[in-house]
Amino acid sequence: GQNIDQPTEMTATEGAIVQINCTYQTSGFNGLFWYQQHAGEAPTFLSYNVLDGLEEKGRFSSFLSRSKGYSYLLLKELQMKDSASYLCAVIGNDYKLSFGAGTTVTVRA
Amino acid sequence: IAGITQAPTSQILAAGRRMTLRCTQDMRHNAMYWYRQDLGLGLRLIHYSNTAGTTGKGEVPDGYSVSRANTDDFPLTLASAVPSQTSVYFCASSEVSGGANEQFFGPGTRLTVL
Numbered sequence: 001g002q003n004i005d006q007p008t009e010m011t012a013t014e015g016a017i018v019q020i021n022c023t024y025q026t027s028g029f030n031g032l033f034w035y036q037q038h039a040g041e042a043p044t045f046l047s048y049n050v051l052d053g054l055e056e057k058g059r060f061s062s063f064l065s066r067s068k069g070y071s072y073l074l075l076k077e078l079q080m081k082d083s084a085s086y087l088c089a090v091i092g093n094d095y096k097l098s099f100g101a102g103t104t105v106t107v108r109a
Numbered sequence: 110i111a112g113i114t115q116a117p118t119s120q121i122l123a124a125g126r127r128m129t130l131r132c133t134q135d136m137r138h139n140a141m142y143w144y145r146q147d148l149g150l151g152l153r154l155i156h157y158s159n160t161a162g163t164t165g166k167g168e169v170p171d172g173y174s175v176s177r178a179n180t181d182d183f184p185l186t187l188a189s190a191v192p193s194q195t196s197v198y199f200c201a202s203s204e205v206s207g208g209a210n211e212q213f214f215g216p217g218t219r220l221t222v223l
Contacts, residue, residue, distance in 0.1 A: 031209060042199060048211065087151065097212065
């Protein structure tokens with residue numbers, strides 16, 4: 001089975017940095033995705049990591065360590081519009097996405 | 110460009126009734142998926158289709174069926190709805206199955222079974 005853990009909630013101040021951790025234990029590993037989901041909306045793609053290291057994309061960065069079964073999503077210069085749920089998802093040997101329960105980030109002024 | 114559309118947006122259904130949730134994509138993606146999203150559990154895969162004419166079972170397939178007669182459409186049917194099927198249902202598609210292929214999600218259907 002797949003086990004993907006991430007914190008339930010995080011709160012941060014506008015302009016600050018927040019790091020959302022994700023740990024996984026899965027049957028095989030073929031990549032890790034981060035999705036953003038605003039309340040009442042569909043998830044949208046943020047990032048994909050398959051090799052160890054940091055992938056930077058504007059204010060958002062994603063890091064992967066396959067040996068530790070660990071990833072994080074870093075959100076910099078937080079804006080109010082970044083208030084959303086962030087979903088960590090892993091592709092295992094079945095080539096299907098398994099999702100964590102999501103981390104709800106609240107950005108306060 | 111519509112991407113993925115789902116219908117209905119929301120539905121209240123009596124237990125025991127049959128219901129089909131519709132999903133259509135215009136991106137000519139080969140792979141399509143149905144997920145349910147429940148509070149505290151995240152998205153769980155119900156059924157998937159790697160290409161037109163083929164389907165497969167996901168993590169929580171019981172009580173649901175799908176068909177993939179063509180590339181664009183991937184309906185999900187609840188043969189006899191039960192209250193535990195109350196959830197938000199998302200349809201998704203990707204160019205092909207697996208790997209670095211990003212999944213695109215529809216807007217979701219909120220289903221309540223009473």
